[in-house]
Amino acid sequence: MNVLVLEASPGEVGGFKERMDSLTDHLTVKGHTILRYDLTSLDLHYCTGCFTCWWKTPGRCMYKDDMEVLYPEILKSDLLLFASPLVMGLPSYLIKECQDRLIPLLHPYITLINGECHHRKRYDRYPDIALITRKEKDTEKEDIELLRHLHRRLALNFHSTFRGVGFTDMTNEEICHETCCA
Amino acid sequence: MKLVVLNGSPRGTGSNTKILMDAFLEGFTMAAGAVAEAQQLFLYRDSDDLLIKSFTENDTIILAFPLYTDSVPGKVKYFLEQMKDLDWLGKRIGIVVQSGFPEARHTSFIARYLERLIQRMGAEHIGSVTKGGVEGIQIQPEKWKARLKDCFHRLGEGVYRTGTFDPDILAALRKPWELSPALRRMYRLMSRVGLADFYWNYNLKKNGTFEQRFDKPYEREHHSLKSSS
Numbered sequence: 001m002n003v004l005v006l007e008a009s010p011g012e013v014g015g016f017k018e019r020m021d022s023l024t025d026h027l028t029v030k031g032h033t034i035l036r037y038d039l040t041s042l043d044l045h046y047c048t049g050c051f052t053c054w055w056k057t058p059g060r061c062m063y064k065d066d067m068e069v070l071y072p073e074i075l076k077s078d079l080l081l082f083a084s085p086l087v088m089g090l091p092s093y094l095i096k097e098c099q100d101r102l103i104p105l106l107h108p109y110i111t112l113i114n115g116e117c118h119h120r121k122r123y124d125r126y127p128d129i130a131l132i133t134r135k136e137k138d139t140e141k142e143d144i145e146l147l148r149h150l151h152r153r154l155a156l157n158f159h160s161t162f163r164g165v166g167f168t169d170m171t172n173e174e175i176c177h178e179t180c181c182a
Numbered sequence: 183m184k185l186v187v188l189n190g191s192p193r194g195t196g197s198n199t200k201i202l203m204d205a206f207l208e209g210f211t212m213a214a215g216a217v218a219e220a221q222q223l224f225l226y227r228d229s230d231d232l233l234i235k236s237f238t239e240n241d242t243i244i245l246a247f248p249l250y251t252d253s254v255p256g257k258v259k260y261f262l263e264q265m266k267d268l269d270w271l272g273k274r275i276g277i278v279v280q281s282g283f284p285e286a287r288h289t290s291f292i293a294r295y296l297e298r299l300i301q302r303m304g305a306e307h308i309g310s311v312t313k314g315g316v317e318g319i320q321i322q323p324e325k326w327k328a329r330l331k332d333c334f335h336r337l338g339e340g341v342y343r344t345g346t347f348d349p350d351i352l353a354a355l356r357k358p359w360e361l362s363p364a365l366r367r368m369y370r371l372m373s374r375v376g377l378a379d380f381y382w383n384y385n386l387k388k389n390g391t392f393e394q395r396f397d398k399p400y401e402r403e404h405h406s407l408k409s410s411s
Contacts, residue, residue, distance in 0.1 A: 043408045046226075046256050048192045049248065055385040059397040066407055071400035088262045089299055090253075097256030105400070108382040110283075110373070115366050117283045123398055138302065146295045153252035153291050 001032045001181070004077035004127065006070070008039040008084045008094035016085050016134060019168045023132065026172035027181060035073060039094040042066040046097045053104035059122055061104045070098070071105065079163070079181070080127040085134040089143050090150070099154060106158065118157055126160045130179035134168040183342065185210060186240040187222040188233070190247030190258035194224045198316050199280060203246050205331035206278075209338025218342060225261050237265055242274045242308070242341065245296070248316070249281035253292045262299070270303035276347055277310040282317030284365075286356045289314065309347025311337070313355045321381055 005024060009016040017038075024034045045063040052062040061067060074080055082099075084091035103119075111120040131151055135144075148165060155162035166175030176182065187207060191197035203222055210220050223236055225247075237243060247258050254262075277296050279289040289312040300307045319327050333351055340348040361369065372378040386392040 046192065047250065049197075049250075049255075050193075051385070055382065055391060056389050057399075058386070058391055058394045060399045064408075068400075068403070068405040069407055072403050072405070075400060088259075088266055089295060089302070090259060093256050093260035093263055096250075096253065096259045099253075100250045100256050102251070107396070109379045110369075112361075112366060112369060115361055115363075116287065117285060117361070117369070122396070123401065142298065143302075146291070146298060149291050150253055150295060153288075157251055 001078045002076060003027060003032050003034050003079045003081055003181070004070075004073050005034060005036040005081045005083055006039060006095065006098060007036060007082075008092040008098075010040050010092055010094060012085065014085065014134070016083075016168065019134075020083055020132065023166075023172050023175060026176070030176070030181070032181065035077070037070065039092075039098055042070075044094075044098060044101065047100035047103065051108075054108040059104055061101065063101075067098075067101050074102070074105070074127060075123055075125075077127040079179075080129050080160075081132060081179070082129070083132040085168075086136050086139060086143075086147075089136070089139070090147065091131065091133055102158060113156065118159075121159050126158050128161045128163050128180075129155045129158070130163040130166070130181075132166045132168070132175065132179070183214070183218040183242055183345075184240045185218065185220040185242040185244065185341070186236045187220070187244045187246055188225055188236070188261070189222055190225045190245065190255055190261065192226050192255055192257065193248075194226050197248070198319060199246050199248055199278070201319065201327075201331070202278065202280060202313075202316070202334045203244070205334035206244070206338035206341075209335035209340075210342050211338075212335075213339040213342040225257050230264055233261060234264060234268065237268055237273075241272070242276070242345070244276045244278060244341075246278035246280075246311075249279055249283075249289050249292065252288055254296075270300075270305040273305040274308050274345060275300050275305050276308045276341070278313070279311065280313045280316040282315070284315045284318075285358055285360050286312045286314040287360050308341070308345060309349070309352055311347065311352060311355055314358070318381065321384070 043065045082095050084095045106119040107122040109120045110117045152162045163180045164178045166178045187203045191199040281289050293310040337351050386395050
């Protein structure tokens with residue numbers, strides 16, 4: 001399986017990157033192909049909601065930055081693994097800015113999924129989505145449930161499947177189990 | 183009462199969010215007269231320093247933003263991260279989430295997250311607007327737009343008078359929460375005859391890109407990183 005890891009732990013001192021080294025090594029040993037990007041060192045503009053990608057240059061974002069590298073890689077991957085510690089209950093803003101930039105991969109037209117409006121596919125297939133994260137001191141069960149909900153909705157919008165959340169305090173094997181990376 | 187609207191739309195001063203929040207502030211200011219202060223700041227324009235100062239100095243904070251991938255736009259998350267170590271105790275915080283999808287349900291997940299965060303940080307939640315169908319105001323008749331603005335005007339008045347969002351106005355703004363079976367049938371019919379996507383087709387044709395609308399530019403491309411990593 002091709003796994004694209006998009007990672008962000010800005011200002012990190014808690015060893016998140018090292019934890020991800022261990023996990024990606026584990027996945028490689030299991031036979032998966034890993035491509036890993038650290039969003040903190042990429043040139044990524046945020047989405048400005050200009051809709052250039054929907055009606056001026058269909059499918060293409062107006063920003064010519066490192067997302068141009070990521071878009072084809074996302075389409076080629078089987079699993080898009082976002083990796084970032086929780087801050088205020090959600091992964092880093094860098095992860096969110098990157099997720100906002102995914103809309104050129106969709107078509108503006110609306111289709112009904114389970115009776116609900118969503119933008120239709122532009123491409124034939126999209127990778128599954130999973131999240132690796134680290135809890136905060138006061139993270140409770142309810143926070144994790146909300147986190148799952150929001151990622152399920154992200155996946156639903158991208159005609160994808162949310163595989164689950166792995167936490168840094170789990171073993172590599174447990175994370176694989178939680179995110180279905182057998 | 184000192185109130186600030188923090189506008190989290192990347193479109194900033196040209197945003198649909200601003201249209202709604204201008205009406206809100208108008209209602210608030212008219213009710214308050216000279217005894218309360220209110221202003222609107224823009225997360226995608228104003229400096230971190232100014233935003234931190236506004237968070238600290240105001241007792242009532244309205245965080246308003248468009249729905250991005252059923253969540254907050256990236257910069258709204260950035261803002262929340264910047265507010266992490268500030269004192270939230272005693273702050274009264276209202277949420278306004280607006281989306282282009284006709285049903286309001288899409289906005290409910292991030293609203294729940296923010297309500298939980300407000301509670302976690304020890305502040306008081308004064309209500310959440312969860313509103314669908316807002317991108318459509320770009321092409322709606324003035325009369326419809328006026329009705330929506332009137333809702334926000336009254337919401338602003340209510341915040342001055344009671345300190346909270348009026349539950350009846352919130353209930354009205356939430357409609358439709360989901361598409362009813364009848365609305366779904368209408369949507370499918372409109373899709374078949376090409377009416378459902380009128381807004382997109384209108385803009386695609388205006389830009390002369392209608393024939394390219396199904397392009398898949400990123401399928402076979404390869405680029406190298408612009409950054410040094």
